Amino acid sequence: MKKVSDIEEAAQTQLDNRLAKAKPMKLGWSSTETHEITVALNKLLGDYSVHYQKLRNYHWNVKGSDFFDLHEQFELQYTEALENIDAIAERIRVFGKTPLSTMQEFLDNAVIKETGSDLSSDRMVREILSDYTLLLESMSRVVEVAVEMNDAGTEEMVKVFVNSIEKHHWMLSAFMAS
Numbered sequence: 521m522k523k524v525s526d527i528e529e530a531a532q533t534q535l536d537n538r539l540a541k542a543k544p545m546k547l548g549w550s551s552t553e554t555h556e557i558t559v560a561l562n563k564l565l566g567d568y569s570v571h572y573q574k575l576r577n578y579h580w581n582v583k584g585s586d587f588f589d590l591h592e593q594f595e596l597q598y599t600e601a602l603e604n605i606d607a608i609a610e611r612i613r614v615f616g617k618t619p620l621s622t623m624q625e626f627l628d629n630a631v632i633k634e635t636g637s638d639l640s641s642d643r644m645v646r647e648i649l650s651d652y653t654l655l656l657e658s659m660s661r662v663v664e665v666a667v668e669m670n671d672a673g674t675e676e677m678v679k680v681f682v683n684s685i686e687k688h689h690w691m692l693s694a695f696m697a698s
């Protein structure tokens with residue numbers, strides 16, 4: 521029969537005693553690397569959050585002959601934005617950092633600006649198209665930093681967002697051309 525001490529020893533195949541008793545191990549990035557990744561992610565989080573609220577604003581307040589198309593389209597997009605925003609914030613937590621979390625923080629850190637509610641449907645679509653350009657810039661920056669840091673998780677996550685925003689850009693541009 522095995523002794524308890526043998527079992528304990530067998531259980532520690534990877535970690536020496538010092539590591540096993542230490543705090544949970546961090547991911548393999550230096551604090552400077554973690555800082556760079558999470559600053560870029562937080563910038564994207566701020567932009568995306570302001571964009572999200574604009575989509576809701578326009579979903580509620582769009583008027584005119586395009587109402588049914590745009591009301592539905594804005595809802596589809598804010599539903600997707602909500603999921604992506606959550607993934608970005610949680611990715612920042614993965615690195616042990618704090619995501620921007622209040623409305624004030626979003627507004628203070630975003631390049632994307634809010635508008636009022638009484639806009640023509642054309643103006644709303646143009647605003648969203650302009651937001652896409654700014655979002656894609658923020659996303660490119662995140663991908664650039666992630667590649668530099670060998671952060672495949674962040675890179676892969678944001679590339680999916682890029683693909684989707686580019687598709688929305690095409691669709692709303694085509695809508696404007698009609």
Ligand SMILES: [Fe+2]
Pocket residue numbers: 579595
């Ligand atoms: Fe609704």
